[in-house]
Amino acid sequence: MTMEQTFIMIKPDGVQRGLIGEIIGRFEKKGFSLKGLKFVNVERAFAEKHYADLSSRPFFGLLVDYIISGPVVAMVWEGKNVVVTGRKLIGTTNPADSPPGTIRGDYGIHIRRNIIHGSDAVESATKEIALWFPEGPIAWESAIEPWIYE
Numbered sequence: 001m002t003m004e005q006t007f008i009m010i011k012p013d014g015v016q017r018g019l020i021g022e023i024i025g026r027f028e029k030k031g032f033s034l035k036g037l038k039f040v041n042v043e044r045a046f047a048e049k050h051y052a053d054l055s056s057r058p059f060f061g062l063l064v065d066y067i068i069s070g071p072v073v074a075m076v077w078e079g080k081n082v083v084v085t086g087r088k089l090i091g092t093t094n095p096a097d098s099p100p101g102t103i104r105g106d107y108g109i110h111i112r113r114n115i116i117h118g119s120d121a122v123e124s125a126t127k128e129i130a131l132w133f134p135e136g137p138i139a140w141e142s143a144i145e146p147w148i149y150e
């Protein structure tokens with residue numbers, strides 16, 4: 001069975017605040033499967049490419065400054081409806097509108113420092129995974145899959 005994949009990034013504030021384990025734990029405990037993981041510092045040009053769709057927005061420069069301000073955790077997660085469900089685990093862009101129980105609702109306050117990124121559609125997930133993981137995700141099958149899906 002080919003499963004949907006999404007690109008998830010723990011932003012520099014999430015790393016600095018010690019939320020890596022918490023965030024990975026939420027995706028893991030939900031039943032999603034980790035298919036790629038790297039801890040990296042990104043260069044300005046790379047961050048601009050990742051956020052190219054937002055280049056005309058007034059906050060673009062500060063967004064790029066923020067993303068390159070410290071290391072990030074780049075991940076590929078796999079599972080049924082992982083793009084949409086992953087965004088639900090994350091919450092809405094502004095943490096103030098994000099209910100408790102979501103990652104941004106539980107841990108964020110400021111609209112830019114919202115801890116985590118998740119692809120917003122299957123097509124952007126494919127693009128972002130190719131950008132961040134040109135070598136391709138890791139192919140493996142989790143032994144607990146039969147306990148998560150029927």
Ligand SMILES: Nc1ncnc2c1ncn2[C@@H]1O[C@H](COP(=O)(O)OP(=O)(O)OP(=O)(O)O)[C@@H](O)[C@H]1O
Nearest residue numbers: 054059063092093111112113114116117118119120
């Ligand atoms: N009005 C704003 N002011 C400042 N920063 C913003 C604003 N809107 C968005 N951002 C920042 O830019 C990022 C990308 O914005 P986008 O509209 O794609 O939101 P998102 O899809 O919820 O977030 P992401 O793409 O990071 O998952 C946001 O996560 C946030 O860090």
